[in-house]
Amino acid sequence: MRTDRLSDLVVGAAGNVAGAVVDPRQGFSKLRSAVSVRTVITVAAGLVVGFLLARAGRRG
Secondary structure, three states: OOHHHHHHHHHHHHHHHHHHHHOHHHHHHHHHHHOOHHHHHHHHHHHHHHHHHHHHHHHO
8 A cells, every 4th residue: 555545544534533523424424434444454553553663662
């Protein structure tokens, strides 16, 4: 996955979350339709890697 596509994914998700704050019904509908299995796996992998890097940084 290229970096520009990942950044577009993050910005799009942030926009959908912001839209959910303004209009919860329509925002969550857009968020649900935008989320795919691949997106969830990518975000989960990023969280795990970030957590492990932060933990290693605290120890060292």
